[in-house]
Amino acid sequence: MSLLELKNLSFTYGVNTAFEKKAVNDVSLNIEKGEFIGIIGHTGSGKSTLIQMLNGLIRPTEGQVLLDGRDIWEKPKQIRKVRFRVGMVFQYPEYQLFEETVEKDIAYGPKNMGLDSDEIKKRVEDAARFTALKPELLKKSPFELSGGEKRRAAIAGVIAMDPEILILDEPTAGLDPKGRDVLLTQIAAYHKTKGNTVLLVSHSMEDISRIADKILVMDHGNKYAFDTVRNIFSKGEDIEKIGLQIPQITKIMIGLAKSGYKVSTDVYSVEQAVMEIMKLRKDSRVPAAAAKKEGKR
């Protein structure tokens, strides 16, 4: 049995109004425990709508979400329990901060879970560590933090609930490249230490391919593909047809492989690519053209 099972999920906004809009259309897939899943798709493809159904913030107009094999809407009164198990970090989560101090804000979720104060304290400290929030910031007002620090405080607020499944909606939007890298590394480390399931929505194939095991590609509310990173990228042309791009460096490597060089195509970062190409030098069977090129460099 899968941890999370999506069965023919559909969602329509504004049913029976002039603005009716089907945002998610008949999506079915299974998510296993411990997987790191990247969700990608162009603007308006229904990513945010889809993930909001997974923790019961919106109720599917058709279909079911099964958590441990049970419909999350089986007992609507108990939906909060589902939300504690499936944590959700929204796009621009810093706008949800409200408490006097960062510490209290992070504690809001655990408090709602009814934990005792010792446990809450521990959870807050853990969450702050995972998100690399400096301890001295905990006593500050969340409104005095910088943009990046606010973002991390907000993410810590969800991590503190220690959800089995953590969903992040574009956590890196609006951060500078360095901040983006740091945050992604932290999320990857969190996933590794906790061994829990993470779903990450992103616009950037580069980001997703670096840390995800599997990728869900959304297109106009439909599930376009759901597969491992390698399989998705091997269908690079299909992906480009729906307006998405595989990482440039991967494209280069696939091109090289096609023209006869013995390089791996599972390359998602420049560093990896450099290593791969350096290997070619040592390889005696390098075609003549490549040797020439290498010589010029």
Added chain:
Amino acid sequence: MIKDITLGQYFPGKSFVHKLDPRMKIILLTFFIVFIFAARNFVSLGIMAAAVFAVICISGVSPKMYFKSIKAIIFIVLFTACLNLFYGTGDPLWQWRFLKITQSGINTAIFIAVRIIALVLISAVLTYTTSPTDLTDGIERLLKPLSVFHIQVHEIAMMMTIALRFIPTLLEETDKIMSAQKARGADFESGNFITRLKALIPILVPLFVSAFRRAFDLAMAMESRCYHGGEGRTRMRVLKYSKKDYLALGASCLIFAGVIICSIYLPATVRTGM
């Protein structure tokens, strides 16, 4: 969801009513309201109701939306109608202790229900067919003479425009913040009054913070584009009355004349006032 509330919604279109000058629409709406109130008997109210119906038909907005606007006030209509039902004079048709229904009571109840519905519908026509900017533009122009009394008409109109512009934005924001706090286990549905009030803090604080941030951003953006109030400001689109406006005015005058004549020559069916 919160966003589903219709709040003076505008439905873009190309109908005759859409194309009228907003000033003319506001003036005619005012007269429609006055005459709906002035109608003293069923014939004159009937004329007004028919006129309202005709305007709705040519407004090109789906009848569904008009039903929705009535749905919002149906309780008020039923309530006032019921009250009036028992307040008639004359021979009772039905009696139970002190409650009695008379023919005049029934007449008043129907009359008042029709009157309120007509009022709501004709006001809905204005908001459904006029964009908020056009609306405030029209109001500003009509109130211009008041600047003689040092009333800052332009500033008031600008405030209205901005308020209207931000209502949907803030509703959307409230929705988002509510979702985010619900995801952290916020519970708005259980507990007593005080607990529920307290549960609102996690929504209100971020909402105010963001409203102020937006206000500062907007002020900055306006200032950096050298906005300095109404003095000496010209317009990109100058409002001009066209043939259509005179046509609408003429047709309305005919209707109003009919109402006046009926009110004078036919007996009043209902006591005046609500």
